[in-house]
Amino acid sequence: xxxMINVALPKGRLGKKVYDMFERAGYECPSIKEDNRKxxxxxxxxxxxxxxxxxxxxxxxxxxxxxxxxIAGKDILLEYEPDVYELLDLNLGKCRMAVAAKGDFRDxxxxxxxxxxxxxxxxxxxxxxxxxxxxxxxxxxxxxxAPILGxxxxxxxxxETGKTLKENDLxxxxxxxxxxxxxxxxxxxxxxxxxxxxxxxxxxxxQVNQ
Ligand code: PRP
Numbered sequence: 001x002x003x004m005i006n007v008a009l010p011k012g013r014l015g016k017k018v019y020d021m022f023e024r025a026g027y028e029c030p031s032i033k034e035d036n037r038k039x040x041x042x043x044x045x046x047x048x049x050x051x052x053x054x055x056x057x058x059x060x061x062x063x064x065x066x067x068x069x070x071i072a073g074k075d076i077l078l079e080y081e082p083d084v085y086e087l088l089d090l091n092l093g094k095c096r097m098a099v100a101a102k103g104d105f106r107d108x109x110x111x112x113x114x115x116x117x118x119x120x121x122x123x124x125x126x127x128x129x130x131x132x133x134x135x136x137x138x139x140x141x142x143x144x145x146a147p148i149l150g151x152x153x154x155x156x157x158x159x160e161t162g163k164t165l166k167e168n169d170l171x172x173x174x175x176x177x178x179x180x181x182x183x184x185x186x187x188x189x190x191x192x193x194x195x196x197x198x199x200x201x202x203x204x205x206x207q208v209n210q
Contacts, residue, residue: 005048005189005196008062008070010055014093014181018071019050021090025203047196059084059184068189069197074179075158079121085190087201088183091208095160097122099174102147105154116146117156126156126176144168 007022009015019032029043029050042049053061053070059082061067073093077086097119107113109132116137117123127134137152144164146152158179159165159172183201190197 003047003193003196004042004044005069005193005200006067007048007050008053008058008067009050010058010071010073010181011052012055014055014073015052015071017092018090018181021204021207022048022050022200024207025200027200027203062184062186065186065188067186068193069183069185069200071181072184073181074177075119075122077182077184078125078177079119081121082184083187084184085187086182087185087197088205088208090181090183090204093179093181095158095179097156097176097179098159098172099126099154099156099176100144100147100159100165100170100172101154102169103171105147105173107153113154114152115154115156116143116152118143119156122176123156144170 009019027046027048029041029046029048032041032050040049040051055073056076058070058072059076059080062070062084063082071090075097112133112135114135114137115123116139118139118141120136120138123136137146139146143155143157146155147170148168154173156176165171183204185197
């Protein structure tokens with residue numbers, strides 16, 4: 001019997017694209033495409049078990065070994081710094097972490113900058129390097145509203161197409177880091193299931209480089 005590899009996939013559009021890559025690599029599990037609300041799918045012959053989890057939870061499953069491997073955004077890896085191996089840049093889900101503000105924003109370095117974000121860790125690191133005093137306002141979504149209502153001076157958030165910023169009259173004033181989806185592995189799993197995990201990584205890598 002094959003050794004099973006547990007794969008945490010991020011729910012949503014990105015996760016579906018990633019599953020398609022696994023399928024093309026020979027790790028198919030057709031039942032996953034059926035219209036149902038199941039969260040766990042398994043193909044014993046191919047040696048894989050997939051589960052759909054909230055994108056921001058993938059690293060938790062992988063770090064604690066509930067999943068051997070998973071797909072997480074670089075934003076989550078930078079924010080939470082989980083103790084996992086990063087095996088491959090999948091070149092999907094590409095966007096950037098950026099600082100944005102209203103068009104008429106002028107930074108007054110004499111004052112503490114109020115920054116609204118879902119990513120306090122990334123924000124802190126960025127402004128520490130800039131030696132800028134900031135006050136972090138942690139929000140959980142719809143960050144773009146903060147500067148409009150005067151809750152913050154700027155925001156640190158993900159920009160993909162730029163549409164959300166544009167429609168809310170905000171502009172990028174700094175790019176912090178490019179973001180994309182990464183294949184990650186639990187450290188112990190990688191040690192004990194090296195061949196199987198490297199096999200998956202290599203067959204995904206071929207598709208990334210195409
Ligand atoms: C993300 C991000 C921006 C938006 C950027 O939000 O926080 O709001 O996508 O995409 P765009 O540049 O293509 O417009 P998400 O959809 O994850 O929702 P959220 O408001 O809950 O963060």
